[in-house]
Amino acid sequence: MSKKSAGRKATAGRVEAASAVATIYDDIESAWLAQRPDLDMAMACTFLRLERVNQLHDQRVQAISKTVGLHIGDLHVLLALRRSGKPYELRPTDLFRALLVTSGAMTKRVGRLQQGGFILRVSANDDGRSELVRLTAKGLATADRGIAEIVKGVASVTERSGLTKAEIATLDRCLRKLLAVNMTADASEARGRRASAS
Numbered sequence: 001m002s003k004k005s006a007g008r009k010a011t012a013g014r015v016e017a018a019s020a021v022a023t024i025y026d027d028i029e030s031a032w033l034a035q036r037p038d039l040d041m042a043m044a045c046t047f048l049r050l051e052r053v054n055q056l057h058d059q060r061v062q063a064i065s066k067t068v069g070l071h072i073g074d075l076h077v078l079l080a081l082r083r084s085g086k087p088y089e090l091r092p093t094d095l096f097r098a099l100l101v102t103s104g105a106m107t108k109r110v111g112r113l114q115q116g117g118f119i120l121r122v123s124a125n126d127d128g129r130s131e132l133v134r135l136t137a138k139g140l141a142t143a144d145r146g147i148a149e150i151v152k153g154v155a156s157v158t159e160r161s162g163l164t165k166a167e168i169a170t171l172d173r174c175l176r177k178l179l180a181v182n183m184t185a186d187a188s189e190a191r192g193r194r195a196s197a198s
Helices: 003-035 042-067 072-083 092-098 103-115 137-161 165-197
Strands: 119-124 127-135
Touching: 003 042, 042 072, 042 137, 072 092, 072 103, 072 119, 072 127, 072 137, 092 103, 092 127, 103 119, 127 137
Parallel strands: none
Antiparallel strands: 119 127
């Protein structure tokens, strides 16, 4: 079999698999429509599709993390430091808040990255008692390689999906609305838990 025909066969296989996954969510939506026609399941099914899209993106980022020799969480730390701008340093508290993880998880990530030579711990100028986490040259190069690969992967998915810039902008606006509602609800629940505990 030639390389060209092998490539076509592999592409066809991926298209069939993607079509089968899309059909699964269509089947779920149809089944609920038949079983509970009194319920509007459209948004719930959209969330299912969003969840799957996120899982697939996460798998791509995990694969990229492996190619640069890191856990996915560790790569996220390097990316957070890189986007902070020169001198590419943040307090550990800023890191765990930005990445929505616990301080314990961040301590482990920072420890691994320091051991691998990707970051340094340095004293903060304004407070000798606190420390900053700073990218090394190795960490900077790894972060740049990682984000370039992520953007390349996303561009490939976008191109294959056929989404236009206008559609992506609309999708982004919709997701921002959903996030705003969910974040407000989370904050209200947290206040309620604190009130009941006191």
